[in-house]
Amino acid sequence: xxxxxxxxxxELARGLGxxxxxxxxxxxxxxxxxxxxxxxxxxxKHGIEAHLPESVELVxxxxxxxxxxxxxxxxxxxxxxxxxxxxFTCFGDMMRVPGGDGSLLEAKxxxxxxxxxxxPLDALKIARENPDREVVFYAIGFETTAPSTALTLMRAKxxxxxxxxxxxxxxxxxxxxxxxLESPDLRLDAFIGPGHVxxxxxxxxxxxxxxxxxxxxxxxxxxxxxxxxxxxMIMRQLxxxxxxxxxxxxxxxFWEGNPRALDxxxxxxxxxxxxxxxxxxxxxxxxxxxxxxxxxxxxxxxYDVPGVRVADPKACQCGEVLKGVIxxxxxxxxxxxxxxxxxxxxxxxxxxxACAAYYNFGRFAKPKARAGA
Amino acid sequence: xxxxxxxxxxxxxxxxxxxxxxxxDRITMAHGAGGKATHTLVAGLFERAFAxxxxxxxxxxxxxxxxxxxxxxxxxxxxxxxxxxPGGSIGELAVxxxxxxxxxxxxxxxxxxxxxxxEEGLDAxxxxxxxxxxxxxxxxxxxxxxxxDTKVVERGKADGMYISTSGLGVVDPRAQLSGRSIRPGDRxxxxxxxxxxxxxxxxxxxxxxxxxxxxxxTAPLWPLAKALLEAVAPALxxxxxxxxxxxxxxxxxxxxxxxxxxVLEEDKVPVRSAVKGACEILGIDPMYVANEGxxxxxVAPDAADxxxxxxxxxxxxxxxxxxxxxxxxxxxxxxVRTGFGGTRIMDMxxxxxxxRIC
Numbered sequence: 256x257x258x259x260x261x262x263x264x265x266e267l268a269r270g271l272g273x274x275x276x277x278x279x280x281x282x283x284x285x286x287x288x289x290x291x292x293x294x295x296x297x298x299x300k301h302g303i304e305a306h307l308p309e310s311v312e313l314v315x316x317x318x319x320x321x322x323x324x325x326x327x328x329x330x331x332x333x334x335x336x337x338x339x340x341x342x343f344t345c346f347g348d349m350m351r352v353p354g355g356d357g358s359l360l361e362a363k364x365x366x367x368x369x370x371x372x373x374x375p376l377d378a379l380k381i382a383r384e385n386p387d388r389e390v391v392f393y394a395i396g397f398e399t400t401a402p403s404t405a406l407t408l409m410r411a412k413x414x415x416x417x418x419x420x421x422x423x424x425x426x427x428x429x430x431x432x433x434x435x436l437e438s439p440d441l442r443l444d445a446f447i448g449p450g451h452v453x454x455x456x457x458x459x460x461x462x463x464x465x466x467x468x469x470x471x472x473x474x475x476x477x478x479x480x481x482x483x484x485x486x487x488m489i490m491r492q493l494x495x496x497x498x499x500x501x502x503x504x505x506x507x508x509f510w511e512g513n514p515r516a517l518d519x520x521x522x523x524x525x526x527x528x529x530x531x532x533x534x535x536x537x538x539x540x541x542x543x544x545x546x547x548x549x550x551x552x553x554x555x556x557x558y559d560v561p562g563v564r565v566a567d568p569k570a571c572q573c574g575e576v577l578k579g580v581i582x583x584x585x586x587x588x589x590x591x592x593x594x595x596x597x598x599x600x601x602x603x604x605x606x607x608x609a610c611a612a613y614y615n616f617g618r619f620a621k622p623k624a625r626a627g628a
Numbered sequence: 629x630x631x632x633x634x635x636x637x638x639x640x641x642x643x644x645x646x647x648x649x650x651x652x653d654r655i656t657m658a659h660g661a662g663g664k665a666t667h668t669l670v671a672g673l674f675e676r677a678f679a680x681x682x683x684x685x686x687x688x689x690x691x692x693x694x695x696x697x698x699x700x701x702x703x704x705x706x707x708x709x710x711x712x713x714p715g716g717s718i719g720e721l722a723v724x725x726x727x728x729x730x731x732x733x734x735x736x737x738x739x740x741x742x743x744x745x746x747e748e749g750l751d752a753x754x755x756x757x758x759x760x761x762x763x764x765x766x767x768x769x770x771x772x773x774x775x776x777d778t779k780v781v782e783r784g785k786a787d788g789m790y791i792s793t794s795g796l797g798v799v800d801p802r803a804q805l806s807g808r809s810i811r812p813g814d815r816x817x818x819x820x821x822x823x824x825x826x827x828x829x830x831x832x833x834x835x836x837x838x839x840x841x842x843x844x845x846t847a848p849l850w851p852l853a854k855a856l857l858e859a860v861a862p863a864l865x866x867x868x869x870x871x872x873x874x875x876x877x878x879x880x881x882x883x884x885x886x887x888x889x890x891v892l893e894e895d896k897v898p899v900r901s902a903v904k905g906a907c908e909i910l911g912i913d914p915m916y917v918a919n920e921g922x923x924x925x926x927v928a929p930d931a932a933d934x935x936x937x938x939x940x941x942x943x944x945x946x947x948x949x950x951x952x953x954x955x956x957x958x959x960x961x962x963x964v965r966t967g968f969g970g971t972r973i974m975d976m977x978x979x980x981x982x983x984r985i986c
Binding site: 256259263264265268269299300301302303304305306351360361363364365373479582584585589590595606614615616 | 636640968
């Protein structure tokens, strides 16, 4: 397939793997976090770790947008979805995420009209086509998806579409990174910066990471060679004693981001004072809500949302797993209270989360170590 | 620390070996998607409730010995939307689906029954067209539709029509098929391009605003099954048609049945570029997409070339390929060697294949 196969060449990958291995100092162990869930997906799908030396470990970060939604917010969404006249719309993979009391998929089975859409604009279309129904879009994602929600709201306002609203769960990328970096027990050496988010926010927001914490950041694309090249760039920085923000994904990401998208975000959203992250707890100024100008389209104001707060069990140690302090099996609830069927923390929710992968594939979770023959 | 890891892993592995229990409060779409939830429902509820020897194989069709005759029997319900799609229709599927379940048991399909659940208000011409499509498919597969039933339900209750067919076949005396006979070293064959049917349906539903030239692969598989039996019967371990849940789910079932590992060479599985492209855009893996006219076969290593040649010379098997191999480890799992030079575990489908946000 053109423009895809070029980025999946096994020969080039072997070459990059060798260069990465050559840069690794003997005896040193490297922990590199890929922040973005899309990167985690690429790493699993293509088996990228097979090309990395044993001493380079990838740590899967908090950037899977569906996994970080706390149970209470899912329950709030379900409460809206169950209202009699509501058509509840969301992205496909959100439907499976369990709240404190079931998932949207289960709510659908109980009679709620829940539909998945590819774009918030599709939700708007459903609203236009069903003027006697109330259509709610459950918005999730980082700055990647927030502009499309913003654009949809601007259209709804222009058209005066009253039967449409948004339950906003958009989150921002920098605060959770800061929270991770602030923790005294962090064991990371560098970050693979999120590619899609950076098409919107640019590379500048990550400059505090090398400046204040002395760690390299390389913004990377989503094809397997993109990731290997970004790991190579990280290793080169580490071996040269540099810590900078570099952009591997220059074909899509501009240093200053996308100013129009940023303007749109400014107009439609305001920062929430704080927001709960599944597994990570409350992080201040880490999420968006609708600005006053769009209050009429805010589902949280329109409906009596219960505001459910389901505490992550105290024993959940997702934060420690994410920081690389402990391994999944060292968590007290791993495999007992917390399983892929009944996940507690963010690392177990997505099949690519560190804990879910480890639970499902066990000793084969890292194929390079044991099954590479 | 290694001891703790070992202990936790061993506990999880013990739990996974237990026969699943069906504990869900309600049926969700995931129970019908052919993956883990379906497996839990079938093994945890139906197999426990109806426990008997023929059922316990959980194969595509049950094998029965009646008065010295080796027969195969199966049933299948069809609930596809839209009723007609590029390359086929519900009627054609209803015949081929059941014919194929018999064929995978090594049985020559002989007779079918058909039940129709019709929605009040259905255009009679739609029904006429489906009856004609079924008749044509039955002729092509050389089976007779020998009995049937008709029910009508109120408007809004059946998406136009549902069809359920049951089939009876005569097991080929050369067929000694069982997932339990799979051995390390065996080879895995695939009879052609995978992912066509599911992709054609997704595109035909029209909610994706995507256009691609993909048509369903619905076709009877008996000619392919017969070709394999004739060429390599004693070395033919098992055949399966990867319908719901796709190649990934079938291989997982076979790995579990044989308590062996299946190693799939991703690059060798034939996938049309239009299907690859559509799946890439949607964030869906073609290995999980449904097929209605393909089979996977596992054969002993020294019969692999003959089996491949037999498939390729049969109608519908022109693009057959050797796609993988059976290994001792990881037992009960499917390992994929990616075109990128890596490996990963390919799990059963969990729930419906839902598009990813990122």
